[in-house]
Amino acid sequence: xxxxxxxxxxxxxxxxxxxxxxxxxxxxxxxxxxxxxxxxxxxxxxxxxxxxxxxxxxxxxxxxxxxxxxxxxxxxxxxxxxxxxxxxxxxxxxxxxxxxxxxxxxxxxxxxxxxxxxxxxxxxxxxxxxxxxxxxxxxxxxxxxxxxxxxxxxxxxxxxxxxxxxxxxxxxx
Amino acid sequence: xxxxxxxxxxxxxxxxxxxxxxxxxxxxxxxxxxxxxxxxxxxxxxxxxxxxxxxxxxxxxxxxxxxxxxxxxxxxxxxxxxxxxxxxxxxxxxxxxxxxxxxxxxxxxxxxxxxxxxxxxxxxxxxxxxxxxxxxxxxxxxxxxxxxxxxxxxxxxxxxxxxxxxxxxxxxxxxxxxxxxxxxxxxxxxxxxxxxxxxxxxxxxxxxxxxxxxxxxxxxxxxxxxxxxxxxxxxxxxxxxxxxxxxxxxxxxxxxxxxxxxxxxxxxxxxxxxxxxxxxxxxxxxxxxxxxxxxxxxxxxxxxxxxxxxxxxxxxxxxxxxxxxxxxxxxxxxxxxxxxxxxxxxxxxxxxxxxxxxxxxxxxxxxxxxxxxxxxxxxxxxxxx
Ligand SMILES: [Zn+2]
Numbered sequence: 283x284x285x286x287x288x289x290x291x292x293x294x295x296x297x298x299x300x301x302x303x304x305x306x307x308x309x310x311x312x313x314x315x316x317x318x319x320x321x322x323x324x325x326x327x328x329x330x331x332x333x334x335x336x337x338x339x340x341x342x343x344x345x346x347x348x349x350x351x352x353x354x355x356x357x358x359x360x361x362x363x364x365x366x367x368x369x370x371x372x373x374x375x376x377x378x379x380x381x382x383x384x385x386x387x388x389x390x391x392x393x394x395x396x397x398x399x400x401x402x403x404x405x406x407x408x409x410x411x412x413x414x415x416x417x418x419x420x421x422x423x424x425x426x427x428x429x430x431x432x433x434x435x436x437x438x439x440x441x442x443x444x445x446x447x448x449x450x451x452x453x454x455x
Numbered sequence: 456x457x458x459x460x461x462x463x464x465x466x467x468x469x470x471x472x473x474x475x476x477x478x479x480x481x482x483x484x485x486x487x488x489x490x491x492x493x494x495x496x497x498x499x500x501x502x503x504x505x506x507x508x509x510x511x512x513x514x515x516x517x518x519x520x521x522x523x524x525x526x527x528x529x530x531x532x533x534x535x536x537x538x539x540x541x542x543x544x545x546x547x548x549x550x551x552x553x554x555x556x557x558x559x560x561x562x563x564x565x566x567x568x569x570x571x572x573x574x575x576x577x578x579x580x581x582x583x584x585x586x587x588x589x590x591x592x593x594x595x596x597x598x599x600x601x602x603x604x605x606x607x608x609x610x611x612x613x614x615x616x617x618x619x620x621x622x623x624x625x626x627x628x629x630x631x632x633x634x635x636x637x638x639x640x641x642x643x644x645x646x647x648x649x650x651x652x653x654x655x656x657x658x659x660x661x662x663x664x665x666x667x668x669x670x671x672x673x674x675x676x677x678x679x680x681x682x683x684x685x686x687x688x689x690x691x692x693x694x695x696x697x698x699x700x701x702x703x704x705x706x707x708x709x710x711x712x713x714x715x716x717x718x719x720x721x722x723x724x725x726x727x728x729x730x731x732x733x734x735x736x737x738x739x740x741x742x743x744x745x746x747x748x749x750x751x752x753x754x755x756x757x758x759x760x761x762x763x764x765x766x767x768x769x770x771x772x773x774x775x776x777x778x779x780x781x782x783x784x785x786x787x788x789x790x791x792x793x794x795x796x797x798x799x800x801x802x803x804x805x806x807x808x809x810x811x812x813x814x815x816x817x818x819x820x821x822x823x824x825x826x827x828x829x830x831x832x833x834x835x836x837x838x839x840x
Pocket of ligand 1: 334335337350351352
């Protein structure tokens, strides 16, 4: 039998082979200057990116420095559109306790217009319709529910625009 | 000049979904004792212990190197824990080898393990960062979009992954230690299994296993005296890169290409497909066989799927891959990379039993981890360089 907690259970007489002992972890989280600016902006419905001084590419979300070139970004911010292109995607049929979505759902890597990095999010669309190059736009929560979280965007949804050209996003796959 | 180093002992547990006959210390002990027996050594002969496993969050045991010190005979010896995500088994072998190559120790024990039955890997790999929406369900959720990207780029037929899955499970039938022994494995069985993370089907994914693997490594002056064949380490290489940056090629990361180039340069290999007799490659999802055939420069870009299709990677092909059944047949995550390295060594020692490649003299062991961002590899041979 398996005992499902540490308090002891009424058994069926067979030996206990596994004891489940949950651990709770509480921790402090400091967003830091750059992420704080990004999160305060998203609480106002604005999407802020930052530019790498080495190659000029726009990072979204920005963590204040370039992972590739190990340099900090300056104070310049780049305002981005909430429209973008699906670079690649998957239809997920595997549950995970920490993901609050009903199965199946579509995960998408979105290249926002004006950004040079991908954003991982979810898409609300017909499973048969989703494809690479599809044009999408963010669907936001009601304004009164906005907080300093990317969860302000509920999901992306297809929009009536022609597909993006493969060459325009292929390097972001 | 570095000391030439050899693998002189190999020990593996039986891989199973649930080794509830053993605790974690018992599991690593079983592999270590088998490696020592294979090397004809006792615990007293070991100078240092190098331990590897995947993230602590899996089993919830923080700093397992403290907890396992006694089980691995670590008292009064240097003991070091290595972690590089899924590639950790490979990098653990490389760190252990470097201790001997650098002349620091004469003989080391290297062990890696995972007890997945006591862990929740999908949960541990789907941690949500504060202020953001969690969308990626486990490793499959991360890699499926990249597999789709590979298919789009290469134009690979959609059943390539199915063929890899069948081949590796057929190979596993010759390996008594493998977790999965699917006697009825067939193309249709894989093709009709549920689509979990489109385009990855259930039978195209690795199982969740308990198990441990251990190696004993020795410097040249000791290893040369042995009557049995040893596996001489010709070259090792590790590379990493950040998970996300603009323009990062997640399908074919620069880190894998740099890793391959440097590995072959160190090993004096100019034509890897011809000079290497067989390989154990980290393939947790079937499509990563063709992807890493390209990533390890065994074939041209976007041509990896042809090797699968033409049977080149089968047991009787010109470049056999995952003769043991691979990660698709046994996946104690922290050990999976070390098993690749160990199986490469078994081949060149001529000790791979039913899954031996006839006359294998030079073999490649490979592991990757994280978001395709850690790579560790080695070349071992029956001959000294
Ligand atoms: Zn940069």
